[in-house]
Amino acid sequence: MKKNKQKVVRPKPINPKGFRDYFHFFSKKRSSLIKEICEVFELYGFENLETPAIENLDALGKYLPDIDRPNQGVFSWKDDESNWLALRYDLTAPLARAYAQYSNELPLPYRRFSWGPVWRNEKPGPGRYRQFYQCDADTVGSHSVVSDAEMCIMLSTIIEKIGFKKDEYILNLNNRKILNGILETAGIGNINDNYINSTQSDMVLRSIDKIDRLGLEGVKDLLGAGRKDESGDFTTGANLNEEQINHIIQFISINNDTNSKTLQLLQTLVGNSIVGKQGIDELQQILEFSEYAGFSEDSIRVNPGTVRGLGYYTGPVFEVELTEKIQNEDGIFTEIGSVAGGGRYDGLVKRFTGKVIPATGFSLGIDRLLYVFNQIKSKEEKYEAGPIIVTIMEKDKIKAYQQIVNDLRNAGIKSELYLGNPKDLGRQLKYADKRRSRFALIMGSEELKKDVIQVKDLELGAKISRQIKTHEEWKHQPAQVEIKRDKLIEYIMKLPK
Amino acid sequence: MKKNKQKVVRPKPINPKGFRDYFHFFSKKRSSLIKEICEVFELYGFENLETPAIENLDALGKYLPDIDRPNQGVFSWKDDESNWLALRYDLTAPLARAYAQYSNELPLPYRRFSWGPVWRNEKPGPGRYRQFYQCDADTVGSHSVVSDAEMCIMLSTIIEKIGFKKDEYILNLNNRKILNGILETAGIGNINDNYINSTQSDMVLRSIDKIDRLGLEGVKDLLGAGRKDESGDFTTGANLNEEQINHIIQFISINNDTNSKTLQLLQTLVGNSIVGKQGIDELQQILEFSEYAGFSEDSIRVNPGTVRGLGYYTGPVFEVELTEKIQNEDGIFTEIGSVAGGGRYDGLVKRFTGKVIPATGFSLGIDRLLYVFNQIKSKEEKYEAGPIIVTIMEKDKIKAYQQIVNDLRNAGIKSELYLGNPKDLGRQLKYADKRRSRFALIMGSEELKKDVIQVKDLELGAKISRQIKTHEEWKHQPAQVEIKRDKLIEYIMKLPK
Numbered sequence: 004m005k006k007n008k009q010k011v012v013r014p015k016p017i018n019p020k021g022f023r024d025y026f027h028f029f030s031k032k033r034s035s036l037i038k039e040i041c042e043v044f045e046l047y048g049f050e051n052l053e054t055p056a057i058e059n060l061d062a063l064g065k066y067l068p069d070i071d072r073p074n075q076g077v078f079s080w081k082d083d084e085s086n087w088l089a090l091r092y093d094l095t096a097p098l099a100r101a102y103a104q105y106s107n108e109l110p111l112p113y114r115r116f117s118w119g120p121v122w123r124n125e126k127p128g129p130g131r132y133r134q135f136y137q138c139d140a141d142t143v144g145s146h147s148v149v150s151d152a153e154m155c156i157m158l159s160t161i162i163e164k165i166g167f168k169k170d171e172y173i174l175n176l177n178n179r180k181i182l183n184g185i186l187e188t189a190g191i192g193n194i195n196d197n198y199i200n201s202t203q204s205d206m207v208l209r210s211i212d213k214i215d216r217l218g219l220e221g222v223k224d225l226l227g228a229g230r231k232d233e234s235g236d237f238t239t240g241a242n243l244n245e246e247q248i249n250h251i252i253q254f255i256s257i258n259n260d261t262n263s264k265t266l267q268l269l270q271t272l273v274g275n276s277i278v279g280k281q282g283i284d285e286l287q288q289i290l291e292f293s294e295y296a297g298f299s300e301d302s303i304r305v306n307p308g309t310v311r312g313l314g315y316y317t318g319p320v321f322e323v324e325l326t327e328k329i330q331n332e333d334g335i336f337t338e339i340g341s342v343a344g345g346g347r348y349d350g351l352v353k354r355f356t357g358k359v360i361p362a363t364g365f366s367l368g369i370d371r372l373l374y375v376f377n378q379i380k381s382k383e384e385k386y387e388a389g390p391i392i393v394t395i396m397e398k399d400k401i402k403a404y405q406q407i408v409n410d411l412r413n414a415g416i417k418s419e420l421y422l423g424n425p426k427d428l429g430r431q432l433k434y435a436d437k438r439r440s441r442f443a444l445i446m447g448s449e450e451l452k453k454d455v456i457q458v459k460d461l462e463l464g465a466k467i468s469r470q471i472k473t474h475e476e477w478k479h480q481p482a483q484v485e486i487k488r489d490k491l492i493e494y495i496m497k498l499p500k
Numbered sequence: 501m502k503k504n505k506q507k508v509v510r511p512k513p514i515n516p517k518g519f520r521d522y523f524h525f526f527s528k529k530r531s532s533l534i535k536e537i538c539e540v541f542e543l544y545g546f547e548n549l550e551t552p553a554i555e556n557l558d559a560l561g562k563y564l565p566d567i568d569r570p571n572q573g574v575f576s577w578k579d580d581e582s583n584w585l586a587l588r589y590d591l592t593a594p595l596a597r598a599y600a601q602y603s604n605e606l607p608l609p610y611r612r613f614s615w616g617p618v619w620r621n622e623k624p625g626p627g628r629y630r631q632f633y634q635c636d637a638d639t640v641g642s643h644s645v646v647s648d649a650e651m652c653i654m655l656s657t658i659i660e661k662i663g664f665k666k667d668e669y670i671l672n673l674n675n676r677k678i679l680n681g682i683l684e685t686a687g688i689g690n691i692n693d694n695y696i697n698s699t700q701s702d703m704v705l706r707s708i709d710k711i712d713r714l715g716l717e718g719v720k721d722l723l724g725a726g727r728k729d730e731s732g733d734f735t736t737g738a739n740l741n742e743e744q745i746n747h748i749i750q751f752i753s754i755n756n757d758t759n760s761k762t763l764q765l766l767q768t769l770v771g772n773s774i775v776g777k778q779g780i781d782e783l784q785q786i787l788e789f790s791e792y793a794g795f796s797e798d799s800i801r802v803n804p805g806t807v808r809g810l811g812y813y814t815g816p817v818f819e820v821e822l823t824e825k826i827q828n829e830d831g832i833f834t835e836i837g838s839v840a841g842g843g844r845y846d847g848l849v850k851r852f853t854g855k856v857i858p859a860t861g862f863s864l865g866i867d868r869l870l871y872v873f874n875q876i877k878s879k880e881e882k883y884e885a886g887p888i889i890v891t892i893m894e895k896d897k898i899k900a901y902q903q904i905v906n907d908l909r910n911a912g913i914k915s916e917l918y919l920g921n922p923k924d925l926g927r928q929l930k931y932a933d934k935r936r937s938r939f940a941l942i943m944g945s946e947e948l949k950k951d952v953i954q955v956k957d958l959e960l961g962a963k964i965s966r967q968i969k970t971h972e973e974w975k976h977q978p979a980q981v982e983i984k985r986d987k988l989i990e991y992i993m994k995l996p997k
Contacts, residue, residue: 014558016601059511059512090553291899406792409792419611422650438607
């Protein structure tokens, strides 16, 4: 009898498009980065809130607040009871939901921080993944500009704490109210306060936000009739007249050494607009508080080009830009750009309760920061040493080897017994190399008899092997040292780290 | 003209069913718990791997490995290109995928740990959520029973490190091979090694796994013709004959003080079965290694009733059970049961590569542990003190108040300026209470003139207010102390924590 030979269909062992795995260095560095950041949050009186990854779709808002891509951007599906569920795309929308849910019990103002992965159902690109980590702090329920100032101070403090010097970053500061003032004096009318909107003023906002990518000329086209891109696609413009366009271009072209000069120019541009003046006054206060906390205009700079795409901001907005260039995978030096940003948004909780609740906060892009650390750190810094590997020379003496591992671990020394097939020493030492172990411990029958251990320094060994030529030299190389069994821990502990 | 009054439909601010938010104590405790656990993993030579939350559905396996519920249990959806994506339901399936994906580059054995949330599309119940945290360690590529022993030792070490004493937990140890031997001697045939299967031996496994819930009689029914539950639903049984049933019941009824007695009895029951003897020999070795590492049979106990439901185990299996009872929300003392478990599974990577790759590991249920900590800790331990609140008495002196906050933070003291509406002191002190702050700082016009600060001890104040009756007493109560502005930091630093 013949058996039917069915072809086995095996799943492919790959990540879905736009997702990736993170190995030891990355995930450990991420954890330590998040820890450092959260310590500052706590020092500033913020408390942790962890919301689940999954929310009701309508609670999130059906769309990403990025007005360029409505109707997409979110991973969502129907559950067994036909409710639409979705993965959070940021940490702000869940905060608004949670605040509305617990507002009776929470202190007011409510100061919370959150961190974790968020998901975007977007086309992945180089360095753009569909899961990435954010770390947020927000104050809900405070109208005071002091809370906006606190955000700028806290963010700058964090950026310096995690390792950037004063000349390596700038916090760009602007105020939606000034922009509203400019639009008012240009006769374009106020930006409305809806969460998602698509008025002329929004189109102006969106156009300005593209300045980094399209330059002044591109923005000009978008403020006017529209713009054809390289592919031939045409984007409809905001249809402003020449005078209006010039007014706005003047605004975003402001580029001064000093904040006071910038504010002076802005004063002229907003003219008699009350909201515009208010916006300038708020920035002035933020700058004073920041100066007071040790952040001068070297760190915090008024920049009218900073609008931030999200439609929901209603007051001060800010973005931290790293000024260093870093080498990408192809060795080309590129700008890092923005690693964090935020601002005041007074309309987000209103979606649930109908009541305007003031809020201000920011989000740090953890994976962007990780990428930066990965690119600027040398290879040695990046990989911490692996565990000490205790090799197996005599298979029937495994308990003796395991006891060495027990002793090392009890002394807090990272170590393990080689658990693969111990058929030869070479294979075991290769494994130790792959683990980036600094030492391998060897105990053959002779060593067991003499109660000694050969401590092989793999790092030193690798160095020596590049320099030593003769067998005679090899034999006397110092990369292997014989240590009495009962002196082992002491010996390892004394070695330079 | 009348405006159309449209009814605004507002989303409800609630979590989807089966999901919950975690506030400060919980999420911080979870982070510190995970940190403590991962430190042990690293000490033992394991390295971190973080896989994304989303996997290709076919890579996960379409089903949860729980054979009771095929075809459900996973959150999955089709992406824009019609690929099925899914949220991981554990950390083992993604490990198998990742190992198959990177096997050429990874060291062999590959020792990795992972932690993070997993998701189950299951009916939520009291204390059962659809998102929960796991913390896993696995060794892939080692046949050696030493790696199984290492898992038991490492798990016991972790349980003790996170705060449980030797008499507060038991690691129940068993071996699928012994069970196979029992089935063999009972003439039931080997359990096949497929990932998902539904043979008679599987039904036996499943029946045994229900002993905690159904008792010996219930298991007996399931091993025989079947069982009708309270609701009248009938579960088909494994249809074993009387002799077979007795053989198995004898096996799972073994309950001895000493491991050696249990192993002796098992020896009798497996008779001449080679696989059964091998299973017993492996347990003997695990016990020896554990004893050697300081874990006697008080901690690690051979328990034939421990089978673990998952069909994919192929060798030693184990489960940590906390032996204390804890009070649930209704004040009733209940068993905690299993908080961690694992075993050897040699077939999981095979799904991708066709090659059997040995693997062994375990998973800690972080949220179950958190629940235990939450229930056994007193209220005081649970809530750490909030930040020092600097109150606002004179609205035009905010910079002076903010400077106090700056000074406190620079000294590493958690603090904040009150950022709500500062219309009266009472409201500010209420806020401080809600934040569980120990101190509020008060500086009115008089204090500002004299350059002093009133330090109000809120904890002490609350205590005193329960005891003091007259106004005169109030005035002289020591819960408020006047401190020179430039002695503030020194004063706070000296206070008992």
